[in-house]
Each structure stands twice: as structure tokens, then as C-alpha cells.
Amino acid sequence: MSTSATSRHSALTLAQNDVEAAVEVALIWAQARDGAGRPVIGVRGDIPWRVPEDFKHFQAHTRGHPIVMGMGTWLSLPKRPLPDRTNIVLSDVPGWADSDEAAGAIVVGSLAEALAVAAPGGETTWIVGGGQVYAQAMAAGLATRLEVTEIDLVVDGDTFAPPVDPTAWQATATTDWRTSAGEQALRYRFITYRPTQLGG
Numbered sequence: 001m002s003t004s005a006t007s008r009h010s011a012l013t014l015a016q017n018d019v020e021a022a023v024e025v026a027l028i029w030a031q032a033r034d035g036a037g038r039p040v041i042g043v044r045g046d047i048p049w050r051v052p053e054d055f056k057h058f059q060a061h062t063r064g065h066p067i068v069m070g071m072g073t074w075l076s077l078p079k080r081p082l083p084d085r086t087n088i089v090l091s092d093v094p095g096w097a098d099s100d101e102a103a104g105a106i107v108v109g110s111l112a113e114a115l116a117v118a119a120p121g122g123e124t125t126w127i128v129g130g131g132q133v134y135a136q137a138m139a140a141g142l143a144t145r146l147e148v149t150e151i152d153l154v155v156d157g158d159t160f161a162p163p164v165d166p167t168a169w170q171a172t173a174t175t176d177w178r179t180s181a182g183e184q185a186l187r188y189r190f191i192t193y194r195p196t197q198l199g200g
């Protein structure tokens with residue numbers, strides 16, 4: 001555990017240097033909230049709501065681009081890999097890259113490696129989860145854009161979105177609340193955040 005934590009720390013330092021290689025590193029997630037107001041993104045390896053419009057939003061942003069995710073998120077996908085995208089998966093488990101579970105993924109051992117593999121030509125790289133990977137990317141200051149879907153739902157969760165520091169991030173676009181045509185008819189809205197120092 002501690003070895004893994006140490007190697008991840010070094011990886012983040014490297015990743016900060018590598019970030020220039022990618023024009024844009026964007027994080028995308030959808031969040032509801034729990035009874036304590038925390039931003040829930042998952043529970044028991046799944047997402048505890050269905051909003052088809054958010055699924056389309058995710059596809060529209062990420063299709064044609066490299067996507068980076070942790071092994072937890074990879075294993076949660078109903079169908080792997082996600083089509084028309086280079087699927088890059090973070091894992092430290094020795095030998096896992098050669099297993100059937102990893103078929104269709106490029107397996108890397110650090111965020112730095114993920115970014116180097118993802119965007120040698122400088123295109124947008126999407127970091128698509130989950131909780132551990134969002135937290136690392138935010139802590140490392142890697143992101144230049146956040147696409148957050150707010151779902152108007154109170155639900156129990158065990159995985160949470162990273163904090164979005166209002167002194168570091170500003171909402172540059174916010175849609176009205178809309179009602180999903182999905183079975184749960186949940187209200188949702190899309191918010192784009194950019195770093196405050198880059199301006200709106």
C-alpha cells in the first residue's frame with residue numbers, strides 16, 4: 001500500500017511536467033449528493049442513477065478522444081472498451097495488463113504515463129473517473145477544464161467527486177435545470193469550469 005502511494009506521488013510530480021504535452025486535460029463527471037451534501041459519483045462500483053441525456057453528453061465530449069480511467073471505473077463499464085476512444089486504464093496490479101479483463105485497454109502505471117500515451121499530438125485528454133483518479137488529477141493541478149453534470153438527487157454513495165475550489169475554478173457556462181426523459185425523470189444541469197487564472 002505504502003509503496004503504491006509513494007509511486008503514485010512520484011507519478012504526479014512527473015505528470016505536472018508532462019501536462020504541457022497535452023493542450024487540454026479535462027475531467028468529466030456527474031454528481032448527485034448524499035444526505036450530508038457530499039457530491040456522490042458512485043456506489044458499490046456503479047452509478048446510482050440513469051440520466052440518458054448525461055450519457056449522450058459524455059459521449060459527445062469524449063468520442064474521438066483519448067480517455068483515462070482507473071481500474072475501478074474500467075471494470076464498472078457495461079461494455080469495454082468504450083468505442084471510438086483510446087481507453088487508457090491505470091493499474092498497479094502486476095500482470096493485469098495481460099489478463100482478459102484488460103482486453104481493449106492500454107494499461108499504464110501512472111497518470112504521467114497516461115498523459116504521455118494519450119496525447120502525443122496535443123489533443124484533449126478526458127479523465128473519466130473514478131473517485132481516486134479525479135482526486136489525483138485535481139491534486140496535481142493537471143486539469144484545464146471540468147465538465148460537471150449536477151443531478152438533482154439525494155442518494156447514498158461511497159465514491160465522491162473532488163472538491164472544486166471556488167478560488168481556483170469558475171463556472172464559465174451553466175445550463176438551466178432540465179428534466180430527464182429517462183425513467184427516473186431526474187432534473188440535471190451541465191456546468192463547465194475553467195481555472196480562474198485563465199479567465200472566462
Ligand SMILES: NC(=O)c1ccc[n+]([C@@H]2O[C@H](COP(=O)([O-])OP(=O)(O)OC[C@H]3O[C@@H](n4cnc5c(N)ncnc54)[C@H](OP(=O)(O)O)[C@@H]3O)[C@@H](O)[C@H]2O)c1
Pocket residue numbers: 008011028029030031040041042043044045046047069070071072073074076090091092093096108109110111128129130131132133134136159
Ligand atoms: N458519476 C460519474 O461521473 C462517474 C464516473 C466514473 C466512475 N464513477 C464511479 O466511481 C466508482 C469507481 O471509482 P473508484 O475511486 O472506486 O476507482 P477508480 O478511480 O476508477 O480506480 C481506482 C483504481 O485505479 C488504479 N489506480 C488509480 N490511480 C492509479 C495510479 N496513479 N497509478 C496506478 N494505478 C492507479 C488502482 O487500481 P489497481 O488496484 O489495479 O492498482 C485503483 O485501485 C464507481 O462507482 C464508478 O461507477 C462515476
